[in-house]
Amino acid sequence: MSEKRAYQIEISRFLSTSPEQIFLYWKGRVGLYAILKAMGIGKGDDVLLPAFTCVVVPNAILYLGARPVYVDVNPATFLPDLDSIKKSVTKNTKCILVQNTFGLSHQVDEICGFAKENNIYTVEDCTHGFGGTYKGKPNGSFSDAAFYSTQWNKPFSTGVGGFVYLRNTKFKADLIEVNKSLIPVTAQKNFALSVLIFLNQYLISDFTYWPLLKLYRFLSKVGLVIGSSSGTEITSTKMPSDFFMASSKVQHRQGLKALKTLENDLQLRKENALKINAWMRENGKRNVDDGFIPNHSFLKYPVLCKDRAVFTEKATESNIQLGDWFNSLLHPVQGSLAPWGIADQKEFPVAHRASKKILNLPTDGKKYEKLQSFLEKNKASIE
Ligand SMILES: Cc1ncc(COP(=O)(O)O)c(C=O)c1O
Numbered sequence: 001m002s003e004k005r006a007y008q009i010e011i012s013r014f015l016s017t018s019p020e021q022i023f024l025y026w027k028g029r030v031g032l033y034a035i036l037k038a039m040g041i042g043k044g045d046d047v048l049l050p051a052f053t054c055v056v057v058p059n060a061i062l063y064l065g066a067r068p069v070y071v072d073v074n075p076a077t078f079l080p081d082l083d084s085i086k087k088s089v090t091k092n093t094k095c096i097l098v099q100n101t102f103g104l105s106h107q108v109d110e111i112c113g114f115a116k117e118n119n120i121y122t123v124e125d126c127t128h129g130f131g132g133t134y135k136g137k138p139n140g141s142f143s144d145a146a147f148y149s150t151q152w153n154k155p156f157s158t159g160v161g162g163f164v165y166l167r168n169t170k171f172k173a174d175l176i177e178v179n180k181s182l183i184p185v186t187a188q189k190n191f192a193l194s195v196l197i198f199l200n201q202y203l204i205s206d207f208t209y210w211p212l213l214k215l216y217r218f219l220s221k222v223g224l225v226i227g228s229s230s231g232t233e234i235t236s237t238k239m240p241s242d243f244f245m246a247s248s249k250v251q252h253r254q255g256l257k258a259l260k261t262l263e264n265d266l267q268l269r270k271e272n273a274l275k276i277n278a279w280m281r282e283n284g285k286r287n288v289d290d291g292f293i294p295n296h297s298f299l300k301y302p303v304l305c306k307d308r309a310v311f312t313e314k315a316t317e318s319n320i321q322l323g324d325w326f327n328s329l330l331h332p333v334q335g336s337l338a339p340w341g342i343a344d345q346k347e348f349p350v351a352h353r354a355s356k357k358i359l360n361l362p363t364d365g366k367k368y369e370k371l372q373s374f375l376e377k378n379k380a381s382i383e
Pocket residue numbers: 027028029030053054056057099125127128148149150151161162228
């Protein structure tokens with residue numbers, strides 16, 4: 001059996017589905033684009049999405065000529081509520097993107113139910129939520145299709161990578177047709193990715209994290225290494241010529257390896273996150289409500305900081321591997337979001353405020369005590 005097939009089988013096992021419903025891509029965003037295209041979404045169509053996401057999400061919509069329509073988030077979940085979604089639906093709404101943010105899914109069944117009643121398609125953005133569950137079912141089990149990411153810092157990583165779980169088989173023939181245009185991965189790209197995966201495994205530690213992260217971001221910005229996003233993806237809404245790329249052998253092999261430890265990794269994240277949550281609650285800081293915990297796989301633990309620059313500096317000194325999702329309504333774009341259809345960010349007050357203050361604590365470390373002592377020392381900086 002090929003490694004590609006074995007990888008699809010392993011993924012399908014986690015999603016309690018069949019490997020025939022799993023489609024692999026070079027990145028998660030490519031999968032999103034493919035599925036929207038297979039749904040026939042294009043000019044004149046609106047796609048609803050959270051105003052607190054990654055810029056590559058509206059990019060996929062814009063590449064197809066459709067219009068992204070943003071919905072502000074609830075401060076407790078960082079996700080749009082069903083009521084806000086209902087208010088944003090227009091006669092042109094063809095699809096609703098239902099995001100899992102930092103591992104949390106909320107109202108997924110209600111949003112998908114509402115969409116179905118109104119002949120609107122749904123796609124779950126489970127890039128943060130593979131391996132987690134919503135109401136006891138694997139994340140991605142409620143919509144017409146779901147897409148996932150295996151980029152760095154995701155539930156499991158293949159360097160970059162992603163896949164689609166197609167639930168509504170009505171779109172299968174169209175998706176297979178769309179996938180015929182996928183660009184094969186060159187030997188050079190395959191090699192570059194395997195080098196990056198190797199370096200990541202052996203060079204990243206608490207001590208090297210910050211300098212290497214800065215170096216990686218710089219090198220990927222200038223196009224010298226395979227990056228999470230190419231320069232043009234964060235500066236324009238034009239599709240890069242090599243965007244629609246297939247998955248690679250290196251990703252299949254690495255994915256199979258990484259999935260072996262996923263269950264343990266998820267458990268560790270949840271244990272750490274619950275300790276962080278208890279600390280936040282004891283100290284009167286923003287925390288996750290008990291009602292959300294069963295539907296949360298805690299890829300990251302977001303905190304709102306009084307002064308983000310200072311908090312980041314302290315974390316660097318203490319060798320804490322902080323994340324900065326979503327430091328923009330459309331992470332990581334800084335400055336004007338007009339090209340993506342957001343003229344005034346203040347129209348989304350909750351997301352706007354959060355984007356100015358948010359940082360994410362790691363949940364995957366084996367040394368929770370170190371994180372707790374950092375939190376104790378910097379208690380006054382956290383909201
Ligand atoms: C919410 C969200 N959606 C989509 C993506 C895109 O995933 P990928 O980098 O695999 O294309 C990301 C990337 O981190 C994300 O955070």
